[in-house]
Amino acid sequence: MANPTTSLPLYERVARKNTIARAIELSILSLLLSLLAYRILSFQDHGFGWLLAFLCESWFAFIWVLTVSSKWNQVVYETYPQRVLQRKLELPPVDMFVTTADPVLEPPILTVNTVLSLLALDYPADKLACYVSDDGGSPLTFYSLVEASKFAKLRVPFCKKYSIPVRAPFRYFSGDSMSSQDTSPQFQQDWKKMKDEYEQLSQKIEDAAKGSIPCELIGEFADFMNIQRRNHASIVKVIWENKEAGDANGVVPHLVYISREKRPKHPHHFKAGAMNILTRVSGVMTNAPFMLNVDCDMYVNNPQIVLHALCLLLGVKSDKDCAFVQFPQHFYDGLKDDPYGSQWAVLHEYLGRGLAGIQGPFYGGTGCFHRRKVIYGLSPYEYDEEISGKLSDQNLQKTFGSSMEFTKSGAQILSGSKSTSSSPHNLLRSVEAANQVATCVYEYGTAWGREMGWIYGSTTEDILTGLTIHGRGWKSTSCTPTLPGFLGCAPSGGPATMTQHKRWATGLLEILVTRRSPLILTLVGKLQFRQCLAYLWILLWGLRSVPELCYATLPAYCIISGSRFLPKCYPEAPRNTETVFGVTQKEKSPTNSSDDDNANVGMVGRITFNESPIFISATMVLLVHQTGLVWNFKVQTGGSRWACLEYESGALALLFVHLSRWSSMVQGFGDETRTHEINVLLREGVSGRDSNPTGYAGLTTELVLNMGE
Ligand SMILES: O=c1ccn([C@@H]2O[C@H](COP(=O)(O)OP(=O)(O)O[C@H]3O[C@H](CO)[C@@H](O)[C@H](O)[C@H]3O)[C@@H](O)[C@H]2O)c(=O)[nH]1
Numbered sequence: 109m110a111n112p113t114t115s116l117p118l119y120e121r122v123a124r125k126n127t128i129a130r131a132i133e134l135s136i137l138s139l140l141l142s143l144l145a146y147r148i149l150s151f152q153d154h155g156f157g158w159l160l161a162f163l164c165e166s167w168f169a170f171i172w173v174l175t176v177s178s179k180w181n182q183v184v185y186e187t188y189p190q191r192v193l194q195r196k197l198e199l200p201p202v203d204m205f206v207t208t209a210d211p212v213l214e215p216p217i218l219t220v221n222t223v224l225s226l227l228a229l230d231y232p233a234d235k236l237a238c239y240v241s242d243d244g245g246s247p248l249t250f251y252s253l254v255e256a257s258k259f260a261k262l263r264v265p266f267c268k269k270y271s272i273p274v275r276a277p278f279r280y281f282s283g284d285s286m287s288s289q290d291t292s293p294q295f296q297q298d299w300k301k302m303k304d305e306y307e308q309l310s311q312k313i314e315d316a317a318k319g320s321i322p323c324e325l326i327g328e329f330a331d332f333m334n335i336q337r338r339n340h341a342s343i344v345k346v347i348w349e350n351k352e353a354g355d356a357n358g359v360v361p362h363l364v365y366i367s368r369e370k371r372p373k374h375p376h377h378f379k380a381g382a383m384n385i386l387t388r389v390s391g392v393m394t395n396a397p398f399m400l401n402v403d404c405d406m407y408v409n410n411p412q413i414v415l416h417a418l419c420l421l422l423g424v425k426s427d428k429d430c431a432f433v434q435f436p437q438h439f440y441d442g443l444k445d446d447p448y449g450s451q452w453a454v455l456h457e458y459l460g461r462g463l464a465g466i467q468g469p470f471y472g473g474t475g476c477f478h479r480r481k482v483i484y485g486l487s488p489y490e491y492d493e494e495i496s497g498k499l500s501d502q503n504l505q506k507t508f509g510s511s512m513e514f515t516k517s518g519a520q521i522l523s524g525s526k527s528t529s530s531s532p533h534n535l536l537r538s539v540e541a542a543n544q545v546a547t548c549v550y551e552y553g554t555a556w557g558r559e560m561g562w563i564y565g566s567t568t569e570d571i572l573t574g575l576t577i578h579g580r581g582w583k584s585t586s587c588t589p590t591l592p593g594f595l596g597c598a599p600s601g602g603p604a605t606m607t608q609h610k611r612w613a614t615g616l617l618e619i620l621v622t623r624r625s626p627l628i629l630t631l632v633g634k635l636q637f638r639q640c641l642a643y644l645w646i647l648l649w650g651l652r653s654v655p656e657l658c659y660a661t662l663p664a665y666c667i668i669s670g671s672r673f674l675p676k677c678y679p680e681a682p683r684n685t686e687t688v689f690g691v692t693q694k695e696k697s698p699t700n701s702s703d704d705d706n707a708n709v710g711m712v713g714r715i716t717f718n719e720s721p722i723f724i725s726a727t728m729v730l731l732v733h734q735t736g737l738v739w740n741f742k743v744q745t746g747g748s749r750w751a752c753l754e755y756e757s758g759a760l761a762l763l764f765v766h767l768s769r770w771s772s773m774v775q776g777f778g779d780e781t782r783t784h785e786i787n788v789l790l791r792e793g794v795s796g797r798d799s800n801p802t803g804y805a806g807l808t809t810e811l812v813l814n815m816g817e
Pocket residue numbers: 207208209210214241243377378379382402403404405472473474567568569570608611612615
C-alpha cells in the first residue's frame with residue numbers, strides 16, 4: 109500500500125478571490141473611458157490644453173487596461189517542503205551563483221554574508237556548490253572569500269546543530285539572537301565563540317580594505333598581481349572543495365571564485381556576461397540540473413528555500429509548467445513609508461500574483477532557481493529526435509562553444525541523463541577547462557547571449573532572459589513562503605534610486621525595440637497574449653514619464669493661458685454656498701499654544717536629492733506650477749476672492765522659500781557628489797467659517813520645508 113504521506117502533493121495552486129477589486133478596477137476603467145468620450149464630444153469648444161489632456165488620458169487608459177489584465181487572475185502557490193523529504197527521493201544537486209562587480213560599491217562583507225548564508229542552507233551540503241563571479245577582479249574580494257570559507261567550517265555546523273533561523277551572520281548578530289534561542293550553557297558558549305569569530309572575520313576584511321594586512325599578492329594571490337580591472341586574464345580559484353559525501357554537520361559545500369577574462373576591445377555584457385560564465389564554469393565542474401542565482405546583496409533569509417523551490421520544480425506535472433521558480437525580492441532595513449517606492453510592496457502583492465495566474469512571474473535577476481536545460485535554450489515542445497539532433501558534436505560546438513569538457517556536460521543536460529562520473533567531483537582537475545570557458549573570445553560564433561544563457565542587448569538582462577524563456581512557451585512559478593526567501597538591500601537615497609531607475613528605464617525600452625519584443629514573440633513565438641500585455645506594462649514603464657510630465661504641467665499651463673482642461677464643477681465665483689462643497693467644521697480649532705501646534709505638525713517624509721540633471725524635470729514642473737499660482741494670484745487679487753488669497757499667499761511664500769533654496773543649490777550645479785535633504789513637514793490647521801466668508805476652504809495646509817546638506 110502506498111504510504112499516504114508520500115502521495116501528498118508538493119504544492120497547491122490557490123486562486124484568490126478578487127471580485128471586489130475587479131469591480132473597482134472596471135469602474136475606474138469605465139470612468140476613464142467616459143472621460144475620453146466626453147473629451148471627443150466637446151473638442152470643438154476647446155484648444156490645445158484639451159487635446160493634450162485627451163492624449164495623456166488615452167495613454168493612462170491604455171496603461172490601465174494593461175494593469176487590469178495583468179492583475180485579473182490572482183494566484184499563489186503554497187509549498188510543502190517537508191513533503192519533499194518524506195518522499196525519500198534522491199535530492200538533485202543545485203549550483204548557486206553570486207555576482208559581485210565592485211569592491212567599493214558592494215563591500216565584500218556583504219558578498220561574504222550572502223555566500224555564508226548559501227553555504228549554510230538546509231540541504232545536503234554535498235549536493236550544493238557555490239560559485240562567485242567577481243567582475244571587479246579584486247584581490248580583496250578573493251581574500252574575503254578565503255577567510256569566509258575558514259569561518260564557514262565553524263559557522264555551518266553551528267547553524268545546523270541549533271537550527272539557527274537567520275543564516276547571514278551580520279543579521280544574526282545584529283538582533284537579539286542569543287536570548288531568543290536555546291538557553292543551554294553549551295549554546296551560549298558556542299554563540300559567544302561564533303560572535304567572536306565573526307567579529308574577527310569582519311575586522312580582517314576591514315583591515316584588508318585599508319591595505320594593512322599581509323595580502324602581498326603572493327601564493328594564491330599572485331594571479332592578482334598587476335592586473336587591471338578591465339584588462340586581465342581569467343582567474344578561477346577553487347577556494348574550498350568538499351570531498352565528503354553526505355550531509356554530516358561539518359560538511360561545507362564547494363566554494364569557487366571566478367573573475368572572467370576582460371579585455372578593453374571585447375564587450376563583457378555586464379551581469380548577463382557574468383551569469384553565462386558562471387553557467388559554463390559550473391557546467392564543467394559540478395553541472396547540477398538546477399541553478400540558483402542571487403545578487404551579492406541578497407542573502408538567504410529562509411534556510412529551506414531549496415526545498416521550497418523543489419516543491420515546484422519537481423512537483424509540476426510537466427517540466428514545461430515550471431522553467432524557473434522566482435522568489436519575490438524583499439528588502440531589509442527599508443526606509444519608513446518607502447519614499448522612493450523601492451520596496452515594490454504593491455508590485456509583489458498585486459502584479460506578482462496576477463502574473464502567476466497567466467504564464468508566470470517575470471525573471472527578476474536574483475532569488476531565482478532555473479532549470480539548466482532551459483538556460484541551454486531547450487524549448488518545452490522539443491521531441492527526443494530533435495534533441496538528439498542537437499547532440500551531434502558539430503551542433504554542440506556551434507552552440508555551446510569549443511570546450512570538449514563543456515559540450516560533454518551540456519549534452520548530458522540536454523539528453524536528461526545523469527552524470528556518469530560518480531561524485532565526489534574533482535574540481536581542481538576542471539580548473540583548466542573552467543579557465544578556457546571564462547575567456548572573452550569563447551562565445552564568439554556560438555549561441556551564447558542569443559539563443560542560450562542570459563540574453564545580451566539590455567541592461568535589464570533579467571526581464572529579457574525571462575521573456576525569451578516565456579517566448580518559447582515555458583511557464584514560470586513564483587514561490588512565496590511566509591518567511592521571505594531572500595532579503596536584499598534597496599537603494600536608500602534619491603541619487604542611487606535615480607541611477608537604478610535610469611538603468612531600468614533604458615534597459616526595458618531596449619527590449620521593446622529588439623526582435624524579442626513581446627509583440628513579436630506573441631505573433632511568431634509562444635508568448636501568451638495576456639503575458640504579452642503584462643510585459644508591455646513593464647517595458648513601457650520609463651515611457652510613462654512623458655505623458656505624466658505633460659499632464660502635471662497642464663494645470664499651470666491652463667492658468668497662464670487662461671484656458672482649462674478639466675470640466676467645470678463649481679461656479680465661476682460662488683454667489684451662494686448651495687452648490688459648493690461645504691467642508692464640515694472640524695472638532696477642534698488649533699490654538700496658539702505650542703503643544704497644540706506640535707500635535708498638528710507631522711513629519712511627512714524626507715527626500716534626498718543632488719544636483720544631477722535627472723532631477724531637473726520634476727523641479728521644472730514645480731517651478732512652472734508656482735509661476736502659474738503667482739499668475740493666478742495676480743489676476744485674481746483684483747476681485748474679491750479672499751478665500752483664494754489665503755491659499756495663494758501661502759503658495760507665494762513657498763515659492764520664495766523654494767527660489768532661494770534652489771538658487772543656492774544651482775550654484776553648485778553639476779556637483780553630483782553633494783546630497784541635499786528636504787524635510788517636509790505638514791502643518792494642518794482649520795480656518796473658522798467666520799474668517800472665511802465664502803466657505804470655500806475650511807482647511808489650510810501649509811508646507812514647511814527644511815533643507816540642509
Ligand atoms: O558588470 C556587472 C554589473 C553588475 N553585476 C552584478 O549584478 C547585480 C545587480 O546589480 P545592481 O547594481 O545591484 O543592480 P540592481 O538594480 O540592484 O539589480 C536589479 O536589476 C538588475 C537588472 O537591471 C538585475 O540584474 C538584478 O538582479 C536586480 O536585483 C549585482 O550583484 C552586481 O554585482 C555584475 O556582476 N557585473
